[in-house]
Amino acid sequence: MNIIETRELTHVYRGKITALDGINFTAKPGERIAIIGANGAGKSTLFKHFNGILKPTSGNVLIKGESISSKNILDVRRTVGVVFQDPDDQIFAPTVKQDVAFGPMNLGLSPDEIEKRVRESLETVRLTGFEERAPHHLSTGEKKKVAIAGILAMRPEVLVLDEPTAGLDPGGAMRLIKLINEMNRYLGITIITATHEVDIVPLLADRVCIMSRGKIIGDGTPLEIFSSPELIKKTHLRLPIVAQLMEMLQEEGVPVGVKFTLEEARDELLRVVK
Amino acid sequence: MNIIETRELTHVYRGKITALDGINFTAKPGERIAIIGANGAGKSTLFKHFNGILKPTSGNVLIKGESISSKNILDVRRTVGVVFQDPDDQIFAPTVKQDVAFGPMNLGLSPDEIEKRVRESLETVRLTGFEERAPHHLSTGEKKKVAIAGILAMRPEVLVLDEPTAGLDPGGAMRLIKLINEMNRYLGITIITATHEVDIVPLLADRVCIMSRGKIIGDGTPLEIFSSPELIKKTHLRLPIVAQLMEMLQEEGVPVGVKFTLEEARDELLRVVK
Amino acid sequence: MHITLTELERETYRKSPIHRIDGRIKILMTLAIIVYAVALPRMDSLDLIKLGLLEVYLIILMMFARLEFSYLAMRFAIALPFGLGIAAFQPFLKQPFIQNFTILYTLPLGIEVSREGALFGIIIFAKFLVCISAVILLSSTIPMSELVSSARRLGLPKELALLFTMMVRYLFVFWNMLDRIRTAQKTRCFEIWNKNVPRKWTLEQIGYTISSLFVRSYEQGERTYQSMLCRGYNADAHVYVSRKKISVPDIFVLAITVVVIGVAQFRVI
Amino acid sequence: MHIPDGYIPLEQAAIYWIIAILFIARSIKWARKDLNENMIPLFGVLAAGMFVLQTINIAANLLIPVPMLTGVSWHVVGAALTAIIFASPWAAVLLITLVLAVQSLFGDGGVTAMGANILNMGIIGGFLGYYSYIGLSKLSIKRPIALFAGAWLSMILPAIALAFELWFAGTFPLKQGALLMGTFQGVAGIGEGLITVIVFGAIIKARPDIVEEDAPQKVSTVKVAAAGIVALFGLAVAAPFLASGNPDGLGQTANLVLKHEINSAITPLFSDYSIPGMGEMGKVAAIIIGFAAIILLWLGAAKLLKRV
Ligand SMILES: Nc1ncnc2c1ncn2[C@@H]1O[C@H](COP(=O)(O)OP(=O)(O)OP(=O)(O)O)[C@@H](O)[C@H]1O
Ligand SMILES: Nc1ncnc2c1ncn2[C@@H]1O[C@H](COP(=O)(O)OP(=O)(O)OP(=O)(O)O)[C@@H](O)[C@H]1O
Ligand SMILES: [Mg+2]
Ligand SMILES: [Mg+2]
Secondary structure (H helix, E strand, O other): OOOEEEEEEEEEEOOOEEEEEEEEEEEOOOOEEEEEEOOOOOHHHHHHHHOOOOOOOEEEEEEOOEEOOOOOHHHHHHHEEEEOOOHHHOOOOOOHHHHHHHHHHHOOOOHHHHHHHHHHHHHHOOOOOOOOOOHHHOOHHHHHHHHHHHHHOOOOOEEEEEOOOOOOOHHHHHHHHHHHHHHHHHHOOEEEEEOOOHHHHHHHOOEEEEEEOOEEEEEEOHHHHHOOHHHHHHOOOOOOHHHHHHHHHHHOOOOOOOOOOHHHHHHHHHHHHO | OOOEEEEEEEEEEOOOEEEEEEEEEEEOOOOEEEEEEOOOOOHHHHHHHHOOOOOOOEEEEEEOOEEOOOOOHHHHHHHEEEEOOOHHHOOOOOOHHHHHHHHHHHOOOOHHHHHHHHHHHHHHOOOOOOOOOOHHHOOHHHHHHHHHHHHHOOOOOEEEEEOOOOOOOHHHHHHHHHHHHHHHHHHOOEEEEEOOOHHHHHHHOOEEEEEEOOEEEEEEOHHHHHOOHHHHHHOOOOOOHHHHHHHHHHHOOOOOOOOOOHHHHHHHHHHHHO | OOOOHHHHHHHHOOOOHHHHOOHHHHHHHHHHHHHHHHHOOOOOOHHHHHHHHHHHHHHHHHHHOOOOHHHHHHHHHHHHHHHHHHHHHHHHOOOOOOOOOOEEEEEHHHEEEEHHHHHHHHHHHHHHHHHHHHHHHHHHHOOHHHHHHHHHHOOOOHHHHHHHHHHHHHHHHHHHHHHHHHHHHHHOOOOOOOOOOOHHHHHHHHHHHHHHHHHHHHHHHHHHHHHHHHOOOOOOOOOOOOOOOOOHHHHHHHHHHHHHHHHHHHOOO | OOOOOOOOOHHHHHHHHHHHHHHHHHHHHHHHHHOOHHHHHHHHHHHHHHHHHHHOOHHHOOOOOOOOOOOOOOOOOOHHHHHHHOOOHHHHHHHHHHHHHHHHHOOOOOOOOHHHHHHHHHHHHHHHHHHHHHHHHHOOOOHHHHHHHHHHHHHHHHHHHHHHHHHHHOOOOHHHHHHHHHHHHHHHHHHHHHHHHHHHHHHHHHOOOOOOOOHHHHOOHHHHHHHHHHHHHHHHHHHHHHHOOOHHHHHHHHHHHHHHHHHHHHHHHHOOOOOOOOHHHHHHHHHHHHHHHHHHHHHHHHHHHHHO
16 A cells, blocks of 8 residues: 555645646655655645645645545654754754654653653754754754754654755765665655755665656656656756766766766776776 | 955854854955855854854954954945855845845945846846745745845855755756856856855865864865865765765775866776776 | 735735825825714714715725735625624613614613614724725735835834834744744644643643744844845835826826715715 | 724824824834844834734634634733833834734724724833833842733723723723723733743843843832822722713713813814714813823822932
8 A cells, every 4th residue: 555645636826836736646665765856846845745734726645545634634744754844844942852852742652752762863863962952043954953853753654854965964964864774674664855966866765756847757766767868957957976977988988887876886987997 | 365354253152152263264355265064063153254244252354354343344245245054044025026136226226227137146046937926935945046146136246155055956056056156257256155065065166164163174175175084074074976986996996096076087087997 | 714914915916007006195095085984973874875985986996906806805804803893782882972762672681772872883883894995905905015115205204114114024024933833833743632741731832832933033033134234234224215206197096086085975966 | 902993083083193193203212212223123023923913813723712702812912021121111102003003904903093002002001011010020029920910911901991992982881891891801911911921031031132131120210100100090080980880970070070171272173073962072171181181190200209
């Protein structure tokens, strides 16, 4: 069964701006999906439907096969944890600790469990020591980390991340990617990410969807997607840097295949050189 | 003469958090400088001193050799244009057009000139057609573009950009980098950028400063900076992907030098292969 | 049910003959109509005819302004309850300035419904309705910024204009912040009647919500203000005042309004 | 608690407007002198916040709504809060004026009646709320309690003033009005008090650099005492009307006394309006005299106290 499914999902902002236009999207439990697309393509709008923050203008969103309604909305939000693009949309409590504890508290967990989850989440994003700071007085990257910790602490079945690495330093970004992959591998959590950083796409997704002007216009493995240059070009995206280099070498007549991650590229080049 | 200079600049937030700790920084007219550093290193705090938004706890900021005071503050702000990290801090007018026109209007330009600058700035960031939209109802990347257009329209002598490419799609990011370089080359505008995307650093800076915990701990050409791996590692940064690949090949015994841009790497690899 | 400022602003940017009229004229027109309506005698059944005429005139103007029906309905629905309350009491009261009452019904507990009371209630409600219509017409056909600059040209002090502009700007900030905080709470399953959490904790959260609403709006407002300063704004700068001249159609509309009021007053028809 | 257009006769509304304008003019002077650049965002946000809290029911998700008979739901006013944050009642007058102006565009509160609304919520609410808080602070009562009391008074006293105004206008009987408005505002005042305590606490904590915590100690005792006397005097004048079985009768008597003195002077001003029952003029006069007396009393009391 699909854990998330949208049927002909359309969203029109204030009767004028069609941000989503007949989206049919499905995610199976345990998948790792990346959604890429130009600015204004509709990624964030789509994500806000996954936990019922926005309501479809037409069409349907099904979570575990059930349409979102006021009856099951709390369950939906427990199942699907969305980290918004702008951390200011997500943090509001007077201290970092209270902010991270807010979700678990609402789930009615025991104080010990809450304490434990808060500690673990803050460790994960390396914010231990920030417990008593005011979240709105942090640097942008630190805010982002608080927002992520707040959702991690709820242990959702599906983790939806809107530009999780924007504003994080490279060290923090790599750590987050590693964490996301571990959550997927060991806990079976479904991961859906929107990002502009195409270089990390091969690292955190097995499936890539391309959005353009409110429609999904491409869906496949990273290899399939990045092998169709017109599609990429049309949507203001680019290939991962590694792939660009391999392509440039191909053009110069070097017999290499196009690769997307550093390790693969190294091996491919070693093959050619030796 | 230095267009921007700080002397032993220290900033302590609410008597507790030392965000800047004795910064000595200089920028000469026409330079292209990138400032990199982990989350919370103090980059944004430093930038807010460049146009007098924050006041030093101790130390001094000199613009064109003059210390910032209430007398010259208007001149300072005309000289130094800062694009903040969070576009929500910068946009406030009811329509995109009014927002971009706000700066030129305050400079007392003629209506024709204002109209022209607004049009040009919006074209530059590819937001033509968005004139009558409400800026706070845009996607994150679009907001960022409005914020950049608003500063471009003022034609400052120094352009200070805090994470300009965060949230922009790759197409938009490349266009922005090109524009920044053109402004530097043809108009002689000084460019200071803070960014976490190390891959673009070699494209938009001739000089790189590394910040860590409120101090500048490294200053040099991209080559010098990226050639000191301990420094990079210590500050949660990483090498540009191209450089990483070259290093990996070096380790495997392939006789290549470390390069930072795609073109250089291609040429270096071709040399080895042939 | 509420209407956001954005929706209000959207209507004000429509293009119509009414929207094009000079802001000063519109303000004066609105004031003239309101003052006339309020000045009508307290107890005079002819009032209803006069007020009816004004209301029809205002509705015609609204049609010319091409305002959406659903929008207007919403505006009225929000405004009316405020006035309805007191008017609804009138039939049961003995107004001190009326000498003789004709009792229509006597309800239990000795409450009497009088014809004069009812008439007075209807008249004040009609006055209220005309005034509300005038205000709705004005606020739907003039953007806030133009309202301020027109009022400036009519002699509103500079400080008031500045603070008024700032306030309107910050309305968006505040509204936005309220929205953000609510979203943040919703995504993390906050619900007032949640039985799984202690009542005390929920109340505390409400307190935090209100305080962070203010503190964060203030800080956002401060940052926004600073970025305005960065773009050359200074508090002493005059609110931008256009030099637009009053044109012939403007005078024409004002004249029509005066004629309508005149017709109402002297019962030409 | 916003009086709409049409519920107060024009000439009475004009009087309230004149009083309001005098106070607004003085508050503009305050803004020119004491509202520095750093405080403008705070002022703007508070005004915006008050407007938002007054207009929508944050109730929907955050709070429990307090419905009222007439469909008007509970409003936050914020006069006391503003005066206390800016350490000046003039700030409250200015802020409430702005808020009411925007609200009247939404049809909440009238244009002609705005003077009366400013008088009630901004002037009476602001001054009395502020000086009650200062007075209580000076008696070293704990801050939250002083804040709460100040805010509560700034809700209940305008309600009584409102009842009088509607009574003068002939639209609502005094006793029932005072009872109805008073009860309602008394309950709403609890919410107002809580919000004032919460928001003031939050702002002081977040920005100690902007709000002076020990402002109460700096206000001269003379002013506070004078404000107290004025409030007591106001209540003393109002009490017999409120307590009387037949307040209209009392009003009539007052009018009779006043009519001879003032009427001849005022009538020409308003002679365009044919008003049934000459009681009208008397009421107008009563309002003016009352206010003049209160102002004079305040000045006089302050002078006297200063000498002591
Ligand atoms: N609140 C809103 N009101 C009106 N239009 C909106 C609103 N939010 C977004 N839009 C519009 O809807 C479209 C899709 O926006 P969305 O935020 O989903 O894009 P996105 O793919 O997330 O872009 P980005 O990569 O820049 O974050 C855009 O054209 C945007 O201008
Ligand atoms: N308003 C504030 N009040 C208190 N502390 C602050 C405030 N803003 C920033 N800080 C703290 O000052 C330090 C430097 O913050 P700054 O925003 O300058 O970092 P940054 O280098 O821009 O980080 P990022 O890359 O995440 O944007 C951080 O530790 C942060 O928590
Ligand atoms: Mg987005
Ligand atoms: Mg920063």
